[in-house]
Amino acid sequence: MSxxxxxxxxxxxxxxxxxxxVVLTMxxxxxxFGAAYPDLMQKFMIFGIFAIGYNIxxxxxxxxxxxxxxxxxxxxxxxxxxFKLLSMNVVPAIIFATLLAGLFAWLIGFVSLRRxxxxxxxxxxxxxxxxxxxxxxxxxxxxxxxxxxxLNQADPRVIDRMAGIEATSGLPxxxxxxxxxxxxxxxxxxxxxxxxxxxxxLRIFHSPFGMKLRAIKSNQTRMSYTGYNTRPYxxxxxxxxxxxxxxxxxxxxxxxxxxxxxxMQWTASGEVVLMTIFGGAGTLIGPLxxxxxxxxxxxxxxxxxxxxxxxxxxxxxxxxxxxxxxxISPFVGEGWQLLLGIVFxxxxxxxxxxxMEGYGKVSRMIRERGQKNVDDGSSDKQHSTGEV
Amino acid sequence: xxxxxxxVTDVSKSFGGLQALSNINLRIEEGTVHAIIGPNGAGKSTxxxxxxxxxxxxxxxxxxxxxxxxxxxxxxxxxxxxxxxxQTPEIFPDLTLLQNIxxxxxxxxxxxxxxxxxxxxxxxxxxxEEAEHILEDVGLIAxxxxxxxxxxxxxxxxxxxxMCLIQDPKLFLLDEPTAGMSRHDTNSTIELLQRIKxxxxxxxxxxxxxxxxxxxxxxxxxxxxxxxIAEGTPEEVRNDPKVKxxxxxxxxx
Numbered sequence: 156m157s158x159x160x161x162x163x164x165x166x167x168x169x170x171x172x173x174x175x176x177v178v179l180t181m182x183x184x185x186x187x188f189g190a191a192y193p194d195l196m197q198k199f200m201i202f203g204i205f206a207i208g209y210n211i212x213x214x215x216x217x218x219x220x221x222x223x224x225x226x227x228x229x230x231x232x233x234x235x236x237x238f239k240l241l242s243m244n245v246v247p248a249i250i251f252a253t254l255l256a257g258l259f260a261w262l263i264g265f266v267s268l269r270r271x272x273x274x275x276x277x278x279x280x281x282x283x284x285x286x287x288x289x290x291x292x293x294x295x296x297x298x299x300x301x302x303x304x305x306l307n308q309a310d311p312r313v314i315d316r317m318a319g320i321e322a323t324s325g326l327p328x329x330x331x332x333x334x335x336x337x338x339x340x341x342x343x344x345x346x347x348x349x350x351x352x353x354x355x356x357l358r359i360f361h362s363p364f365g366m367k368l369r370a371i372k373s374n375q376t377r378m379s380y381t382g383y384n385t386r387p388y389x390x391x392x393x394x395x396x397x398x399x400x401x402x403x404x405x406x407x408x409x410x411x412x413x414x415x416x417x418x419m420q421w422t423a424s425g426e427v428v429l430m431t432i433f434g435g436a437g438t439l440i441g442p443l444x445x446x447x448x449x450x451x452x453x454x455x456x457x458x459x460x461x462x463x464x465x466x467x468x469x470x471x472x473x474x475x476x477x478x479x480x481x482x483i484s485p486f487v488g489e490g491w492q493l494l495l496g497i498v499f500x501x502x503x504x505x506x507x508x509x510x511m512e513g514y515g516k517v518s519r520m521i522r523e524r525g526q527k528n529v530d531d532g533s534s535d536k537q538h539s540t541g542e543v
Numbered sequence: 544x545x546x547x548x549x550x551v552t553d554v555s556k557s558f559g560g561l562q563a564l565s566n567i568n569l570r571i572e573e574g575t576v577h578a579i580i581g582p583n584g585a586g587k588s589t590x591x592x593x594x595x596x597x598x599x600x601x602x603x604x605x606x607x608x609x610x611x612x613x614x615x616x617x618x619x620x621x622x623x624x625x626x627x628x629x630q631t632p633e634i635f636p637d638l639t640l641l642q643n644i645x646x647x648x649x650x651x652x653x654x655x656x657x658x659x660x661x662x663x664x665x666x667x668x669x670x671x672e673e674a675e676h677i678l679e680d681v682g683l684i685a686x687x688x689x690x691x692x693x694x695x696x697x698x699x700x701x702x703x704x705x706m707c708l709i710q711d712p713k714l715f716l717l718d719e720p721t722a723g724m725s726r727h728d729t730n731s732t733i734e735l736l737q738r739i740k741x742x743x744x745x746x747x748x749x750x751x752x753x754x755x756x757x758x759x760x761x762x763x764x765x766x767x768x769x770x771x772i773a774e775g776t777p778e779e780v781r782n783d784p785k786v787k788x789x790x791x792x793x794x795x796x
Contacts, residue, residue: 160639161664161671161686178574222702363649363667364660366638370646380595380633382621388693391658 208399222283228419230404256401435511554603624713636692697728
């Protein structure tokens with residue numbers, strides 16, 4: 156289905172069924188890739204949610220925000236505070252995190268959206284860096300500075316105590332009404348939330364509202380001469396994507412109840428931009444694909460080191476082994492982002508629409524070849540330029 | 544005399560030292576096609592920009608019916624019933640033709656902002672049928688699922704006209720609708736404009752092509768150096784010696 160056509164309810168249902176099946180069976184089909192352990196799968200889900208939300212802003216309206224990690228951070232801090240003060244149950248944590256991130260997004264969006272293009276990006280970047288620095292300085296009573304906000308056995312946890320739940324041995328675990336927030340159950344909680352988050356994004360993509368956001372990206376001048384006040388549309392998209400980031404932040408806190416300011420740094424904002432563009436901004440599943448691939452590669456390549464490389468090339472003569480190791484080692488381990496940078500450059504230069512554009516091109520090529528075989532005389536090239 | 548739909552009183556606009564418009568007074572009757580002609584730099588586009596709210600006049604007032612347009616934003620002015628086509632067609636190049644038409648239809652129905660993030664586009668059958676109807680009118684129905692940016696210049700113009708028509712504006716402004724078009728596209732656009740004329744909506748048209756002007760306009764105003772130097776029926780303007788002097792340089796039409 157082309158993304159620019161009007162989707163039928165049946166297509167939407169198909170989307171949801173396929174996505175749910177793929178996501179919920181992850182522990183099975185990720186097995187051969189060696190990625191079927193909970194920590195990594197949780198990351199796929201959480202950053203997937205982050206990217207889906209980011210895509211609603213960047214993919215639909217074209218407004219490139221460099222500050223979305225700030226909302227992720229706000230979500231994490233809020234969630235940890237909710238664990239400390241209210242309950243280890245994730246429901247209040249998720250609700251408060253999402254709402255507070257939305258409120259932050261409203262404030263930052265209200266100011267930043269007075270400008271567009273590069274000025275908008277710079278404003279969001281400035282706000283995010285401000286939040287990051289505040290978290291390390293004046294806000295230390297709330298954020299606990301460099302140590303990061305942690306749980307404590309002596310935390311009040313008002314609701315839990317009222318319910319008679321007392322943490323007797325060690326730190327309490329996050330949970331969803333008894334279901335653990337870590338390990339496989341943690342993954343399934345994240346997976347279900349991702350499916351819901353995807354559903355919301357699907358509805359937005361296929362609503363008149365989503366079409367208007369695309370129209371803003373396409374031609375903002377025409378939008379205002381067509382009778383639209385574009386600012387509230389942009390602000391709504393900004394707030395929604397901020398809430399997605401807050402939600403992702405709260406899930407990060409659920410799987411690992413420790414919030415640090417490094418989550419708010421601009422590199423974290425850059426990462427979500429990268430994942431979205433890598434997969435295909437403005438497409439429904441592109442951001443998920445980008446997240447999955449980048450997080451997977453990060454997981455593999457950042458674990459590499461010289462010893463691993465030496466072992467890998469051990470079948471080669473020593474001198475060749477040493478040369479290869481020397482060439483490759485700057486791109487793995489700590490330096491894996493160097494590799495990511497190169498891959499990213501290749502994508503942007505050759506496939507500016509991301510992996511989904513590549514998929515579109517390949518499937519079109521196959522279709523055309525198939526058509527040629529069936530009917531050699533027909534030279535109709537009536538394909539649309541949209542992507543899935 | 545019919546009802547006056549657009550009432551322009553003493554409008555002036557200067558950019559620094561340049562007086563782009565000086566004391567423009569213009570009354571346009573409902574249902575007429577009014578052409579504004581004049582040499583390059585006469586202030587025709589500036590005048591349109593003042594009406595649609597892109598530029599604020601330095602002095603003067605513009606009324607649409609009994610509503611004041613001066614000082615309002617372009618989107619507010621559109622919501623009051625003013626639509627405009629541009630010299631270079633302003634469409635949504637990344638959307639399909641059908642979506643290009645649906646967007647102004649939504650603006651007309653739902654106003655300048657409507658939230659509804661969970662409404663289904665698919666369920667908006669009424670708007671879609673309306674859009675298809677207009678596309679049929681302008682002869683683009685076969686291309687409704689094509690991406691607008693891939694169309695020819697002439698087709699983009701038709702599309703832009705259709706985007707304005709679906710809003711059924713009280714006042715329709717056309718800024719050189721045939722600029723940069725081939726003879727063939729120009730003729731088909733004139734034909735389309737003549738068909739639109741039968742709908743009886745008020746239009747202001749800026750045009751260089753006299754063939755277009757004389758085949759469409761009920762009345763003509765001649766702008767030169769920011770002032771209206773003549774106004775009347777095409778016949779009157781054609782024979783006005785001042786017009787010949789200022790605009791045509793003695794050449795006969």
